[in-house]
Amino acid sequence: MTTAARKLGSESCPSPDTEPLDVEKIRADFPILHQQIHGKPLVYLDNAATSQKPRAVIEAITRYYESSNANIHRGVHFLSEHATEEHEEARRTVQRFLNARSANEIVFVRGTTEAINLVTQTYGRAHVGAGDEVLITGMEHHSDIVPWQLLCNEKGAKLRAAPIDDNGALLLEEFARLLNPRTKIVAVTHVSNALGTINPVRKIVELAHQHGVPVLVDGAQAVPHIRVDVQALDCDFYAFSGHKIYGPTGIGVLYGKASHLNAMPPYQGGGDMIASVTFEKSTYNKVPYKFEAGTPDIAGAIGLGAALRYVESIGLDRIAAHEHDLLEYATQAISPIPGLRIVGTAKEKAGVLSFVFDTVHPHDIGTILDQEGIAIRTGHHCSQPVMQRFDIPATARASFALYNTREEVDALVRGIEKVREVFA
Numbered sequence: 294m295t296t297a298a299r300k301l302g303s304e305s306c307p308s309p310d311t312e313p314l315d316v317e318k319i320r321a322d323f324p325i326l327h328q329q330i331h332g333k334p335l336v337y338l339d340n341a342a343t344s345q346k347p348r349a350v351i352e353a354i355t356r357y358y359e360s361s362n363a364n365i366h367r368g369v370h371f372l373s374e375h376a377t378e379e380h381e382e383a384r385r386t387v388q389r390f391l392n393a394r395s396a397n398e399i400v401f402v403r404g405t406t407e408a409i410n411l412v413t414q415t416y417g418r419a420h421v422g423a424g425d426e427v428l429i430t431g432m433e434h435h436s437d438i439v440p441w442q443l444l445c446n447e448k449g450a451k452l453r454a455a456p457i458d459d460n461g462a463l464l465l466e467e468f469a470r471l472l473n474p475r476t477k478i479v480a481v482t483h484v485s486n487a488l489g490t491i492n493p494v495r496k497i498v499e500l501a502h503q504h505g506v507p508v509l510v511d512g513a514q515a516v517p518h519i520r521v522d523v524q525a526l527d528c529d530f531y532a533f534s535g536h537k538i539y540g541p542t543g544i545g546v547l548y549g550k551a552s553h554l555n556a557m558p559p560y561q562g563g564g565d566m567i568a569s570v571t572f573e574k575s576t577y578n579k580v581p582y583k584f585e586a587g588t589p590d591i592a593g594a595i596g597l598g599a600a601l602r603y604v605e606s607i608g609l610d611r612i613a614a615h616e617h618d619l620l621e622y623a624t625q626a627i628s629p630i631p632g633l634r635i636v637g638t639a640k641e642k643a644g645v646l647s648f649v650f651d652t653v654h655p656h657d658i659g660t661i662l663d664q665e666g667i668a669i670r671t672g673h674h675c676s677q678p679v680m681q682r683f684d685i686p687a688t689a690r691a692s693f694a695l696y697n698t699r700e701e702v703d704a705l706v707r708g709i710e711k712v713r714e715v716f717a
């Protein structure tokens with residue numbers, strides 16, 4: 294990846310100069326990978342749904358429960374102070390990972406879904422009114438559609454979606470045309486979970502900001518694969534889930550520019566998010582605590598911190614290069630298979646290979662591959678509008694992570710050949 298690309302939030306292909314990963318060494322860090330499924334070695338290619346966890350993450354969580362467990366922020370005793378420090382250290386790790394200006398811009402949430410709901414219910418409710426518009430794209434995950442729909446229904450506003458082309462790339466000119474004085478916020482996925490498309494987020498932000506419109510980026514499928522720099526992207530909000538980047542489920546992140554977070558009303562009420570409470574009136578804590586009501590997922594945040602440090606220790610550029618190689622290799626290997634069509638052929642892609650067979654339903658593909666020990670995902674991938682755009686009910690989706698190998702891609706190809714034989 295070039296320095297220029299990195300400065301722009303890293304939307305281009307990885308640099309060929311990056312030192313290759315020692316995948317066998319990496320695989321040794323993931324205990325779950327070393328097992329047989331239906332008598333065959335597990336080939337885990339469902340990483341876009343959730344990734345597996347390295348020992349560093351599992352041990353960080355175990356260590357926390359074995360030696361540090363206590364509730365945070367409210368205690369004066371040793372364990373509480375220690376747990377608080379570990380939790381806040383995780384926040385600083387996220388800040389460094391995203392290159393946010395301040396740790397106060399990092400809000401811990403349950404995941405991408407909750408992060409987007411937080412923005413719709415706070416920023417959205419305060420800024421979107423009757424007749425206004427929210428602009429998304431035609432490749433969003435349901436979690437970046439439905440919360441906006443709820444908001445628009447409540448306010449009498451309109452949800453608009455910028456179209457995508459036959460390769461699954463955003464039609465940027467159409468997107469630009471849809472921006473108008475009624476647009477109050479843009480929400481866009483960084484990487485499509487159904488197609489693998491990498492969106493030109495820096496350009497999207499630039500266009501939206503020319504109209505004074507803030508941009509939320511759904512980074513669920515981006516952070517495990519490409520280096521993200523929220524300052525370089527200049528996005529207003531950035532959301533991601535821990536479990537897709539080798540961390541635990543139940544923890545995620547909302548990055549927000551401090552100016553927005555400070556001005557936004559709270560999301561949920563309860564303990565920790567307040568400064569003072571009387572029956573007449575409450576005042577609120579400073580950010581990010583204003584948005585973190587109740588006891589948070591302390592172990593989850595610590596596990597996420599460990600996951601991000603693990604990724605940093607390997608290097609996102611090297612991970613991107615490795616996954617880019619796997620994607621190219623797999624694309625070339627499955628393209629010639631008769632009756633198979635790849636869905637999502639944009640020039641800029643990360644990590645995801647979606648395909649359909651002319652005569653076989655994706656669920657049958659998934660079931661036969663499972664018998665070979667190969668885990669892929671089949672269905673609409675919570676992106677029904679994408680399926681509608683391509684006039685298909687579902688796809689089979691293989692998705693890659695840093696621990697996958699070319700040999701596993703070969704196993705996938707053999708499995709697909711088997712599907713053809715069964716349905717010949």
Ligand SMILES: Cc1ncc(COP(=O)(O)O)c(C=O)c1O
Binds near residue numbers: 404
């Ligand atoms: C692009 C994208 N956005 C949002 C989500 C929702 O993530 P979570 O279920 O972790 O909240 C996903 C999950 O698959 C996704 O792929």
